[in-house]
Amino acid sequence: MTAHPHYSSASLGLQPNQRPASGVTRLVSVEAAAAYAHSNVPKDTLGASAESRITEHVEVVVSDQGLPLHLWWRERGYDVVAEPLRWFARRRWWTEETRAERGRAGLVSQEVWRIQVQDPLTAERITVDVGRSLPADRWRLLRLHENPQEPEAVE
């Protein structure tokens, strides 16, 4: 059974037909699409940190439990020296990705670790956020913290 079409005098072809021929898919105009894309420039989705943001490929060595142990960055190795903190940060996947088929991993969020690392040569400690991208399982350096916040103290 089909939905009953609504009949109107348009069926008679009397009025000049201003509409596009019935059934032709009219997609958004190029300008509209461009405006849409412009309005959807990814905002800062990884937190409102004022720290410098970079995304640079790094290597992370993890333990069996998935905890980061070592960081390789610009051909130098660093040890993780404090208890790392992890979370999952949202991605605006509908502006960043071209496909969202069932089963695609890592679409909606990215695993982020905040780790404190020590330069074995200088003994300098820095706090960095590294993100893990699925499905390729690649790590990127997201942030360097000059003055890392203390973890939240719960009353």
Added chain:
Amino acid sequence: MTFTHLHVASCFSSHYGTATPGELAAAAAAAGAPALALTDRNGIYGAVQHVSACGDHGLAPILGADLAVKGHGRVTVLAHGSKTGYAALCQAVSAAHEGTSATSNGPEPALSRERLAQLSHSSSSDSPQLFILLGPESDIGMLAAERRYRPARTALRQWRQLLGPALYVELVSHLAPPGEELSTAHAARMLSAAEACRVPTVLTNAVRLCAADEAATADVLDAVRVLSSLDSAPLQPNDQGWLKPESEMLRIADEICEASTAVVKPESILSSTEDVATACQIDPIQHMTYGVPKIPEAHVIGIEGSADEELRFRCGQGLGPRLEHPQVRQRLEHELAIIEDLGFSAYFLTVAEVTRLIQELGVRCAARGSGVSSLVVHALGVSPIDPLKHGLIFERFLSRHRTTLPDIDIDVESERRHEIYQRVFDRFGRERVTLMSMQNAYRIRGAVRDAGMALGLPDEELDQLAEIMWRFPAREFRQALEDKPELKHLAERIETERVSGRAQLDLLVDLTERLDRLPRHISTHPCGVILGDKDLLSLTPVQPSGVTGLPMSQFGKDDMDPAGFIKLDILGVRMQSAIAHCLREVERTTGECIALETISFEDQATFDLIQSTYTLGCFQIESPGQRELIGKLIPASLEDLILDISLFRPGPMGAGMVRPFLERRHGFETTRYPHPDLVEILEETHGVIVYHEQVLRILDTMTDCGLAAADELRRSLSQADKSVEVESFFRSSAAARGYTQEVTDEVWRQLASFGSFGFCKAHAAAFAVPTYQSAWLKTHYPAAFMTGLFEHDPGMYPLRLLVAEARRLEIPLLQMDVNRSTGHFRLERTPVTTTHSNGDQPDFIWGIRMALTTLKGISEAEIRRIENAQPFDSLADLRARARPRLNTMKSMAKVGALDSFLPAGTGRNRRNDLFAWIEHTGQRRAQQTRTFQVAGQLALPISDTEASNLPAGQSAPTDTEVLATELDLTSVDTTDHVMSVHREHLAGAGVTYAKDLLNQRSGATVRVAGIRVATQTPPMASGKRVVFISLDDGTGVVDLSFFDEGQANTGQALFAAKMLMAEGTIRRTGPRAVTVQATRAWNLHESVS
């Protein structure tokens, strides 16, 4: 340490959860969980599925709901594992829905905290009936998120005071970014609050996904829930709300304890979680009476003694002298014995009582379904069909072997369905009755629209996209883009967009696929009424239905049988309403009462009409496919109609049963039987297995298994895993009974290919009665019958096609007239206009007066005022007494409903003048103070001076303008057919009309044109899609079939164009059956311009 998920939303949490209860149970079992809760938002819609899935996977089921508490946010409510616990849960859910509305604009479901506390308290046992978990969405959860520590603790103490041992704090971390809602810190703050207030805690994951990759689907659902795009909707923080395995949950417990200032060991949280899980395990049979039939108590319908004896007594009364016939007596005893054994006597009496209520209301009703197979049902007056006469088998309906509950369906007039429901509620008591609900799931068009909304695509573009989507599973969208010719254009656009770097449409395809089959919203089932005993409302939650004032169960059709609910289908059938209107109109105009129940089923004139295939409007046999089948089959008896209806089903059509049957019926192929024993069984269908009843008899005859077991075997035939067993049983038993290998081979081949596809003859027999009745009325009372059809539009076609059919039947169509039209279509004596009428001819024929209801914009109140004040002697009189709005006056003038005020003979010529006058003077008059007539004073019967003194100036509307106005204001072309406008052009294009198609030779090439009135894609034996489109060209209906090539050449116009021109070849398939096999079709407007 084990871990049990206590807070889990399935897809029955509409626009929230993404996984089915079955998927969640499978995942939990695979991860080694001992138990699993289902706690959907606002209800336990998935409870029956959950219980049965847990049973399949060896999990202990836990049931609960995620409910809003007025002024205190959302909490998780779990039923204690007991009968009273489950009852309290049902009542809590029902309480949350009190005062809500079935439409979406009512208040959100919520219950008061006092009510919740009251339900959770137990009078008898130590344990509370309900456990209340306060999680991140509760008031204390929200206060903790805002770091308002002190108010959170104050609030928590209040909760504890009210709920005592029923109360737990629910810790959830979705590992959101530090400090945000659902972060580990958020959970840690709640843990600290719980410790400070000495409230025990449990750990959950507030699950809404089965696996993390479903999160994008949940994002879309979040956006759709608030009718927004992804850009502006409040979305979940990330993808971590999935059914995590034990190891991940233990790690989260560690992290929460680590982050909290309170000194708490993760083990203590986990062990109290397991304690709650253990206390809440549901034993489905003990606690929910799962699978135990629930029937109204006999005393409710006034039976003091045994229901069995009462049933026997009433059947005896109903059958009367027929009982002396040994065959009848034997059948009755057989049925009664089974009914008594199963304890269903009270159920049959209940159905009989419902039927009596319906008849008492004077509503037309007819039984349908396999219940028609029962002599008891017939004897009780529920069904007019005598099962013995049609060879119907009781075991197809009910037997000791059958594990399903009996199912009797009653068709009633659609107009009066709600009245009947109300009566049933009153009769049995509101505690024993509830309507059934149904979940409406996403299909392709809805999925495209909602996925598109989430992506922020403009509405009009989505309208156009949805228009070209035609019935393919949404999850196969991408595949369809490759396969379907009507989507070819769209596929090309997606490709172009992709190349230019835009992915919106690609995402649209993926998201549409993700939404497929997810429940969208719940609604009242069109016919199911659940009847139970006094405890019914402790076994199912209810919420307001779409039927005013009546509740509906949260459970649906598929839940009834496993849970042991007995439902009665009281289905509103518009054809019954149409017949009722037809009969009333005949009685109103002539005083004749037609007793439709007593007409002969052997009326030649009726079968002549059926055989002519002009069956538009006849029940069951008006579709293009049915008209073609009738043209081939040429039904000549009620048995033939039963056959026709049985063959025209997806099963038989798809299995290719129709052709061999027709070949044999018309003698093109000789009928042979595999074995003489089967002649009697298969004779009625020329040796082809058509009916389930035949399958049962064959199995019984050849294996001696008994009819009850035969029905079990028949059901197993369609299940691939079981049919092997059936085959080996059949072969060995048949061999033991002495049938040869050849016979067994041949019979099995037929059983395997047709047996599971056949149709229940009882269903078809029940349908055949209204089919015949409607054809009989169309034959003998065509105008009255068409009036009934206009009034209720019961079939698959638009009203304007029925109007065209009336025009073809030369029934006068009387235009809307404010002095004669009412809120209903009416039969009206119309003078015969022929000049040479002799004495034999009546001087009038019956015409149909169009109803005021078709006028666009007219209100029910205006119609009532016009009806009450008719007739009017002038425009002024109409204005004064019926007080129509100016717009209604203008519309009525335009369609000619005010022509009768114009001076005799001018009519239509002055219509435009009248319209201009009303438009010109309307506003001024509306502002004048009305002078009301003094009661008792009659308006003087003077002629309408206003209308006869109209300023002239406008020219009369042309025929085409009149038609255009009718279509715009009533959607129906009353004065002439729309296609008449195109006649000249179509003649130039060499178009053949429907009435002339039968004279064309098979194979001839023709051009046809018309308005689309039906589009169908029935299942075919080949598995390939064939599109059937019917066009109304003013002389009848042209039926077109489009195979692959025709579809490819037509493209988007296939489903989108409203008026089509097509080319193709004539296919004659039977004496009266002709279709056009289209090679291509295009939008008629494109060929006009």
